[in-house]
Amino acid sequence: MAHIKVEENIPGIRSLVLFRPETGKSLYDLAQVLLRGPSSLPEAERELIAAYVSYRNDCMFCMKSHAAAARCLYGAEEKLVDEVLNDMQQSNVSNKMKALLHIAGKVQILGKEVRLEDIIAARSLGADDKEIHDTVLIAASFSMFNRYVDGLASFTPTDATVYEEMGKRMVNGYLPPSSEQS
Amino acid sequence: MPYIPLEDHLPGITGLLEYSKDTAAPIRELTQTLLRGPSTLTEGERELIATIVSHRNQCTFCVTAHTAAADILLGEEETSTKVKQDISTAPVSDKMKALLTIASLAQESGKSVTPESVQKAKDAGATDIEIHDTVLIAALFCLYNRYVDGLSTVTPTDPAFYKGLGERLKNNGYNRLPEGYEHLKK
Numbered sequence: 001m002a003h004i005k006v007e008e009n010i011p012g013i014r015s016l017v018l019f020r021p022e023t024g025k026s027l028y029d030l031a032q033v034l035l036r037g038p039s040s041l042p043e044a045e046r047e048l049i050a051a052y053v054s055y056r057n058d059c060m061f062c063m064k065s066h067a068a069a070a071r072c073l074y075g076a077e078e079k080l081v082d083e084v085l086n087d088m089q090q091s092n093v094s095n096k097m098k099a100l101l102h103i104a105g106k107v108q109i110l111g112k113e114v115r116l117e118d119i120i121a122a123r124s125l126g127a128d129d130k131e132i133h134d135t136v137l138i139a140a141s142f143s144m145f146n147r148y149v150d151g152l153a154s155f156t157p158t159d160a161t162v163y164e165e166m167g168k169r170m171v172n173g174y175l176p177p178s179s180e181q182s
Numbered sequence: 183m184p185y186i187p188l189e190d191h192l193p194g195i196t197g198l199l200e201y202s203k204d205t206a207a208p209i210r211e212l213t214q215t216l217l218r219g220p221s222t223l224t225e226g227e228r229e230l231i232a233t234i235v236s237h238r239n240q241c242t243f244c245v246t247a248h249t250a251a252a253d254i255l256l257g258e259e260e261t262s263t264k265v266k267q268d269i270s271t272a273p274v275s276d277k278m279k280a281l282l283t284i285a286s287l288a289q290e291s292g293k294s295v296t297p298e299s300v301q302k303a304k305d306a307g308a309t310d311i312e313i314h315d316t317v318l319i320a321a322l323f324c325l326y327n328r329y330v331d332g333l334s335t336v337t338p339t340d341p342a343f344y345k346g347l348g349e350r351l352k353n354n355g356y357n358r359l360p361e362g363y364e365h366l367k368k
Contacts, residue, residue, distance in 0.1 A: 003300040004310035020314055022219065026212035033204050059292060103332075111331025112240060119185045129186040133198075133333065137205055140328035147321035150292025151284075152314065 003153045011157050011166075012061035012149050014177045021176065027145070028176040034138055036173050041131050044073035045097060047170075048084060049104050049138045055085050056108045059146035061156040066142075068167025096125040100135045107139035185334045191367045193336035193343075194243040198329060200363060209325070213356040216319050223312055226255035227278055229351075230265055231285045231319045237266045238289045241327035243337045250348025277306040281316045288320035 006015040017024030035046045047070035054062035067085060071078040083091035088101050099122035106113040114136070122132055157163070188197035199206035217228045229252035236244035245266075252262045264272040269282045280303035287294040295317065303313055338344070 003295065003297065004313055016314070020311065020318075022215050023212055023315075023318055026208045026215065029208035030205065030212070033208065037204055057291065107328050107332045110239060111328040114185075114332045114334070116185070116334075133186050133202060136332040137202070137329055140325045140332060143328055144321040144325035147288050147292040147324055148318055151288040151295045151317040151321060152292075153295070153297075 001153065002155065003151075006152075006154065009155065010177075011155050011162070012065070013145065013154065015154050016148065016152060017176050024176045027148075028174045030141060031145075031174040034134070034141055039130070039134055040128065041100075041134055042073070043171075044070055044077075045093075045100075046134070046138055047073055048081060048093075048097075049101065049135060050142050051081065052084055052088065052101055053104055053108045053139045053142040054146050056105060057143065057146040057150075059142075059150050061149050061154070062142065062146050064160075064163040065166045065170065068163040069170035070167075072167050072171045094125075096122065096127055099125050100127055100131065103132070103135050104139035107136055108143060111140075183334065184336065188333075188335065189363075192363055193338050194247065195326060195330050195335070196363065197335060198333065199358070203358075206358070210356050210358060212322060216315055216322065218355040221311075221315060222309065223281075223315065224255070225352075226252055226261075227274075227281075228315075228319060229255055230262060230274070230278070231282065231316055232323050233262055234265055234269070234282050235285055235289045235320045235323040236327050238286060239324065239327035239331075241331050243330050243335065244323065244327050246337075246344045247347050247351070250344040251351040254348045254352045275306070277303065277308050277312075280306045281308060281312065284313065284316050285320035288317050289324060292321075 002015065004019065006019045010018060013027070017027065035050065036043060039046065047066050051063055051066040051070050054066055067081050070081045074080055080091060080093055084093060084101065089098065103114055103118050103122060106118060119132060184197065186201065188201055192200055199210065217232065218225060221228065229248050232248040233245060233252055236248055249262045253259045261273055265274065265282060269279055269286065272279070284295055284299050284303055287296070287299055300313060
């Protein structure tokens with residue numbers, strides 16, 4: 001049960017956003033611009049960074065929902081998502097993506113963990129300033145979202161099909177739930 | 183030296199928010215709502231939550247900036263100093279102690295916030311919205327601290343810089359200055 005009185009059976013962040021729409025709108029706007037806004041990183045890769053950080057933060061709701069969105073966006077290459085969540089270094093994503101996921105993993109621990117050599121490595125594999133910026137900010141943002149969702153003990157569905165549906169919906173973007181359509 | 187090119191006259195978070203204005207807009211808006219919007223927690227109390235989380239995340243820029251803002255809003259420096267040393271003996275209400283404890287647990291991990299820690303806050307009179315906002319402020323500073331240090335932004339060492347920044351946070355809050363930041367160029 002959630003730590004505060006939110007509507008029962010509404011999963012994860014949606015229940016929290018319905019509880020406090022004023023902050024919810026900014027949170028959804030941030031997710032939308034970070035994960036769907038203009039960027040040279042494909043949406044699939046951005047969702048994968050979100051899922052990877054959520055996995056490292058042990059936030060099942062965020063991990064399963066963003067992994068589902070990433071699988072939809074990768075399409076025929078959807079197995080990359082599970083490879084990364086299983087063992088990032090052994091996965092078949094590009095070396096550039098590995099370097100960015102490595103940076104995201106450091107950010108998940110603490111900002112100070114990111115070293116100049118990590119940045120140099122990502123650059124040498126073709127990552128530009130904006131991609132490095134976006135990777136750090138996505139990882140930092142999911143360090144927030146994960147704590148919000150689990151810190152208030154919001155409802156985490158266990159049924160895998162719930163996340164499949166959620167992933168399909170998330171592909172179309174992030175719009176805050178309203179009390180009528182929740 | 184920052185890992186990406188940021189403007190020299192904008193150390194810490196400000197350079198990042200100017201580098202990426204489209205992501206900055208919702209982050210600023212969220213911060214303004216949480217730290218300056220209508221709330222039963224005072225602005226000083228909310229700055230203390232930002233301070234304790236930044237302190238625990240070892241983000242010198244954010245700790246020093248939000249300590250300065252808290253000190254200006256509270257009109258003294260003792261409370262912020264003692265909160266960083268030991269919440270249990272700091273000169274704040276039992277409700278604030280319980281909320282600062284929840285923020286510290288959320289800094290570790292969302293899952294670290296226990297039903298007992300929440301019950302303690304409720305027993306001391308905290309409302310659901312206060313508990314919600316405490317967790318979200320703590321989570322938001324886990325974002326800020328990682329953003330600021332993860333890209334290795336400049337951390338000024340001159341105390342006068344933070345005094346000026348604290349005044350700006352008191353007077354203008356967290357919205358982007360309408361005139362921008364060109365006037366800060368020396």
